[in-house]
Amino acid sequence: MNKLAIETKKILKEYDIRLNKRLGQHYLISDTKRQKILSYADLKDDDIILEIGPGIGTLTIPLASQANKVIAIEKDKKIATILKDRLKDYKNVELIIGDALKIEFPYFNKIVSNLPYKISSPITFKLLEYDFDFGILMYQREFAERMIAKPGTKDYSRLSVTLYFMANIEILDYIPRSAFLPPPKVDSAIVKLTPKGKINGTFERTCRALFQHKRKKARKALIESFHEISSNADPREIVDLINPKLLEKRVFTLTPEEILEISNEFKKIIA
Ligand code: SAH
Numbered sequence: 001m002n003k004l005a006i007e008t009k010k011i012l013k014e015y016d017i018r019l020n021k022r023l024g025q026h027y028l029i030s031d032t033k034r035q036k037i038l039s040y041a042d043l044k045d046d047d048i049i050l051e052i053g054p055g056i057g058t059l060t061i062p063l064a065s066q067a068n069k070v071i072a073i074e075k076d077k078k079i080a081t082i083l084k085d086r087l088k089d090y091k092n093v094e095l096i097i098g099d100a101l102k103i104e105f106p107y108f109n110k111i112v113s114n115l116p117y118k119i120s121s122p123i124t125f126k127l128l129e130y131d132f133d134f135g136i137l138m139y140q141r142e143f144a145e146r147m148i149a150k151p152g153t154k155d156y157s158r159l160s161v162t163l164y165f166m167a168n169i170e171i172l173d174y175i176p177r178s179a180f181l182p183p184p185k186v187d188s189a190i191v192k193l194t195p196k197g198k199i200n201g202t203f204e205r206t207c208r209a210l211f212q213h214k215r216k217k218a219r220k221a222l223i224e225s226f227h228e229i230s231s232n233a234d235p236r237e238i239v240d241l242i243n244p245k246l247l248e249k250r251v252f253t254l255t256p257e258e259i260l261e262i263s264n265e266f267k268k269i270i271a
Helices: 003-014 031-040 060-066 077-086 117-127 141-147 158-166 201-213 218-224 235-239 256-270
Strands: 048-052 069-074 093-097 110-114 134-140 167-175 188-195
Touching (some): 003 031, 031 060, 060 069, 069 077, 117 158, 134 141, 158 167, 218 235
Parallel strands (some): 110 134
8 A cells, every 4th residue: 555545544543534425525545646636737836726625635735835825625624624733834725614616716826626526517617717727627537528528429518518618628647446545436537627718698508408408400409498598589480590500410419619609699689
């Protein structure tokens, strides 16, 4: 067993902690993967790092030694007590005890986190409301693959389309389940997320309507779920104003650009 695994087990035993799967508590115990994550973060001494779900500080402590400041948000009070003890010599960590989904983030320029997987989607969209250089984030492998899936593939989804315009996303490495304590049911991926742009509400609603019927033709999908886009227009009349070539395609084969074209037409007609 490597040093990090031994140390993690010792700390959890000392504080009599049983990890809570509902909070996504799978603690990293591979020192090699930790080194990789830290090197991808390309830490500079003026970096202000946001970390969501620091746990017992496996990433927090090395982050604090290399960056200017770390803001760590942990929901579990008991775990936060351990972290506080371990951080007493680090004056540059601001530990916030609370739910990262409910708290407004202070200024940060990078985010580095082994995220609680249950909140992968809402936390990613929340992050993308902020301006930052990039994030090095761990997600479940399947989720990461859906984030970057291309049109026509089985993983292509509403998530892939909405993120396409919002961020550059790259899978840098995979982490086997054995690198965590306790091991989760699935493997993980290290993702680099670089913010790119914003999307508008009509585009978001068009994606929602379309992907409720991923295998159907776009025309049918849009008509059946038109209530997602607008409630006071006749779906058939409006849908017929869209480029018919696009309406004939199956939803999962539409490119993000084509979906944007459809939603821009809606915006012109409905707004
Ligand atoms: N970064 C640590 C721990 C990862 S496990 C490591 O790599 O070892 C995820 C952590 O997120 C747990 O400590 C869990 O308590 C915390 N957590 C779960 N939901 C959260 C939320 N909504 N906001 C903040 N922290 C949360």
